[in-house]
Amino acid sequence: PAEEFVAGWISGALGLVLGHPFDTVKLLGFFKGMSFPIASIAVVNSVLFGVYSNALLVLTATSHQERRAQPPSYTHVFIAGCTGGFLQAYCLAPFDLIKVRLQNQTEPRAKPGSRPPQYRGPVHCAASIFQAEGPRGLFRGAWALTLRDTPTLGIYFVTYEWLCRQFTLDGQTPSSGTVLVAGGFAGITSWVAATPLDVIKSRMQMAGLKQRAYGGLLDCMVSSARQEGLGVFFRGLTINSARAFPVNAVTFLSYEHLLLSWG
Numbered sequence: 275p276a277e278e279f280v281a282g283w284i285s286g287a288l289g290l291v292l293g294h295p296f297d298t299v300k301l302l303g304f305f306k307g308m309s310f311p312i313a314s315i316a317v318v319n320s321v322l323f324g325v326y327s328n329a330l331l332v333l334t335a336t337s338h339q340e341r342r343a344q345p346p347s348y349t350h351v352f353i354a355g356c357t358g359g360f361l362q363a364y365c366l367a368p369f370d371l372i373k374v375r376l377q378n379q380t381e382p383r384a385k386p387g388s389r390p391p392q393y394r395g396p397v398h399c400a401a402s403i404f405q406a407e408g409p410r411g412l413f414r415g416a417w418a419l420t421l422r423d424t425p426t427l428g429i430y431f432v433t434y435e436w437l438c439r440q441f442t443l444d445g446q447t448p449s450s451g452t453v454l455v456a457g458g459f460a461g462i463t464s465w466v467a468a469t470p471l472d473v474i475k476s477r478m479q480m481a482g483l484k485q486r487a488y489g490g491l492l493d494c495m496v497s498s499a500r501q502e503g504l505g506v507f508f509r510g511l512t513i514n515s516a517r518a519f520p521v522n523a524v525t526f527l528s529y530e531h532l533l534l535s536w537g
């Protein structure tokens with residue numbers, strides 16, 4: 275069951291190409307070059323889908339191909355999704371940190387005479403963080419990221435499965451249209467649930483650079499809410515949802531098609 279890892283790899287990269295413009299708008303900066311995010315999301319998506327599918331194999335003793343005839347319970351789907359989410363969060367953490375640091379340093383318009391950017395690119399950013407803080411520095415905010423992704427990726431796969439089953443006759447393979455819509459809404463649902471912790475995660479990743487340092491996740495939540503009100507937890511919700519639909523529609527469509535074509 276290695277093909278799920280490969281299919282996850284390719285489908286994650288395809289989804290990302292669509293999401294890139296949204297990601298750039300999100301923080302009002304230019305995130306130049308797509309090779310870094312593509313390479314990283316491919317690895318991370320491969321871990322997510324590979325672990326998810328293999329966790330289901332362990333839980334239900336059915337392979338991907340057998341699951342249309344013998345659909346797993348939603349509890350098993352949720353547990354497998356959380357397991358995939360938990361493990362992918364650790365792979366994602368350093369890449370996500372670098373992405374957030376690079377996006378935040380980019381001014382919408384460079385003013386003449388302004389200081390040159392601190393990080394020259396993803397590799398330089400990773401090296402600088404490593405030099406200044408050691409390997410643990412690359413995992414800044416990883417705990418918040420894990421809390422964000424573990425339950426919300428359980429929700430992601432449950433939503434996907436549930437929607438597929440609503441529009442598909444028992445035992446049949448869902449149509450491409452169904453997969454697109456189910457994938458798109460799975461992305462939206464999980465991003466809506468993930469947005470509050472996404473805000474906190476990004477702040478913790480920026481801490482130690484230009485924003486204040488926080489005493490921990492709870493401190494970051496409480497002080498953000500005190501200073502900016504509860505609305506702070508919904509910052510980016512619209513753009514996250516707009517991005518989530520195309521990205522995850524394409525991710526699921528290519529994932530299902532790749533596995534189908536490999537038999």
Ligand SMILES: C[N+](C)(C)CCCC[C@H](N)C(=O)O
Nearest residue numbers: 423426427464465468518521
């Ligand atoms: C769990 N969380 C909502 C954060 C992400 C879920 C979808 C993952 C996908 N690679 C994407 O970027 O949309």
